[in-house]
Amino acid sequence: MLSPSDASPMIDFTTLPHPNPVTPAERAARIADPGFGKVFTDHMAVVRYSEGKGWYDAQIGPRGTFALDPSAAVLHYAQEIFEGLKAYRHPDGRIALFRADANAARLVASAGRMAMAPVLPPIFLEAVRRIVAIDRDWMPSVPGGTIYLRPFQIATEVFLGVKPSTDYIFGVIASAVGDYFKGETRGxxxxxxxxxxxxxxxxxxxxxxxxxxxxxxxxxxxxxxxxxxxxxxxxxxxxxxxxxxxxxxxxxxxxxxxxxxxxxxxxxxxxxxxxxxxxxxxxxxxxxxxxxxxxxxxxxxxxxxxxxxxxxxxxxxxxxxxxxxxxxxxxxxxxxxxxxxxxxxxxxxxxxxxxxxxxxxxxxxxxxx
CATH class of the missing domain: 3.20.10.10 (D-amino Acid Aminotransferase, subunit A, domain 2)
Known part of the structure; x- marks a missing residue:
């Protein structure tokens, strides 16, 4: 769990160049009718945690896969939590988040119940803002279109004993979405x-x-x-x-x-x-x-x-x-x-x-x- 020495309120994020982002034409085709949860943006945020060191190595980079050891704690003991929030385009063109601080607080509460080191809200909010800023062009123009954000945290300690993990990854991925249910008036x-x-x-x-x-x-x-x-x-x-x-x-x-x-x-x-x-x-x-x-x-x-x-x-x-x-x-x-x-x-x-x-x-x- 988080010790006082781990409680750094903010860390610096490094932005890594994307070697092969989706072309504007392909992106436009994908977000024309995105559905829900199937169309993902170019980038993701990743921050790592180790007990005694705290949160470190914060990066915004190309969306990709994780390499996990087969004995990673998340795969065996299900120490895993997540959040869901959206970014909205306002009439003046600005991109807005809605109650993102409440999502950050709830992730901390979930971490407490699951015996996980909490992601401090400033880190959570900065990761979310940076992903939205770098992938803002993925905002769909369909009615109700938003960028859905999925912050998540998984336990990564390489150990098969039953105990709270000492190592974690916090990540944020984003998806261009339309309505969850088709037809808002249908019951x-x-x-x-x-x-x-x-x-x-x-x-x-x-x-x-x-x-x-x-x-x-x-x-x-x-x-x-x-x-x-x-x-x-x-x-x-x-x-x-x-x-x-x-x-x-x-x-x-x-x-x-x-x-x-x-x-x-x-x-x-x-x-x-x-x-x-x-x-x-x-x-x-x-x-x-x-x-x-x-x-x-x-x-x-x-x-x-x-x-x-x-x-x-x-x-x-x-x-x-x-x-x-x-x-x-x-x-x-x-x-x-x-x-x-x-x-x-x-x-x-x-x-x-x-x-x-x-x-x-x-x-x-x-x-x-």
Whole structure:
């Protein structure tokens, strides 16, 4: 873990020349319709860590592969964490980051849970800014187009004993992306999993680590085979209380205009979009409760008309309306099954700030250049 002698607040980054960057014509072709997570930019950031030495050898260079020893700790004990954030082009041409400091803080929190040396926020933020600056021409012009950034940290100590690693790599890669879900007004369908859970009390549910996502994949595959868009997880103890989707938090909107989202008790990822929605809703005069909500109660409320909207939210998907929920014992539709008024209002408020179409009254935007 990080010792006080390791806590250098900033290190110098070296920029390495790219021997063969993608040509402007090829780049334009790739970002014309990038989809999500398949089109990667030319460069990456890499910073190394050793116990007693701290973070060192910070580089911005060509995107490439890692050479890892077969006994590297990440391959055996899954010490691995990551983040996800976006860069946005504003109307004046400047490139903006949205709440990047919150991502930096969450990576530190994840590192603490996974017994990893934390990447200090100044290093995180500088790496992100430099990648966006050098690869800004990869910003797609499609509606909703952004550069998606994936900071990550892996354990690299060459050792097969079970203990925290003494060596790490922190990296940042970038991807030109469009919308996560095609058609922002289409409601997504959820399969409610009662066979599998995402996280348990005392586990790693609040950390953004790959193991949480790996645990969700079998349930997501089950949902997909049944014809649903996503999976909804319940709590691991009673299999009753709604927690989150495989990679998104969830909100419910009631006929009195109030919102409810499950509380952060250690099993749910503290989503930055989730926190932003709560703040925006309250700024718009809407009541927001962070309370447990049972799946049976959601069905009863939807059938009675009390529950009028539901939506999922996250960095990748932004805000996606939820049309329906299905289980072995039946299905129910929420509201009209599409984008409700409150969902649309909150989504627009968020996206307008992110893309610079509305003033940032919260101090969430920072500019790369």
């Amino acid at each position: 997504v369908s959820l399969w409610v999993s009662k066979d599998y859970t995402r996280a348990a009390p005392g586990g790693t549910g609040a950390a953004k680590c790959g193991g949480n996502y790996a645990a969700s994949l079998i349930a997501l595959g089950d949902a997909t085979k049944r014809g649903f868009d996503q999976v909804l997880f319940l709590d691991a103890v009673e299999r009753r209380w709604i927690e989150e989707l495989g990679g998104m938090n969830i909100f419910f909107v009631f006929d009195d205009g109030s919102l409810l989202t499950p509380p952060l008790t250690g099993t749910i990822l503290p989503g930055i979009t989730r926190d932003t929605i709560i703040k925006l809703a309250r700024a718009h005069g809407l009541a927001v409760r962070e309370e447990p909500y049972a799946i049976d109660q959601a069905r009863a409320d939807a059938e009675s008309g009390r529950l009028v909207e539901a939506f999922a939210c996250g960095t990748a998907a932004v805000v996606a309306p939820i049309a329906s929920m299905s289980m072995d014992d039946g299905s129910f539709t929420i509201g009209s099954g599409g984008m409700g008024q409150t969902t649309a209002r909150l989504r627009k408020a968020l996206v307008d700030i992110q893309f610079g179409h509305a003033p940032d009254e919260h101090g969430w935007i920072s500019y790369v250049d």
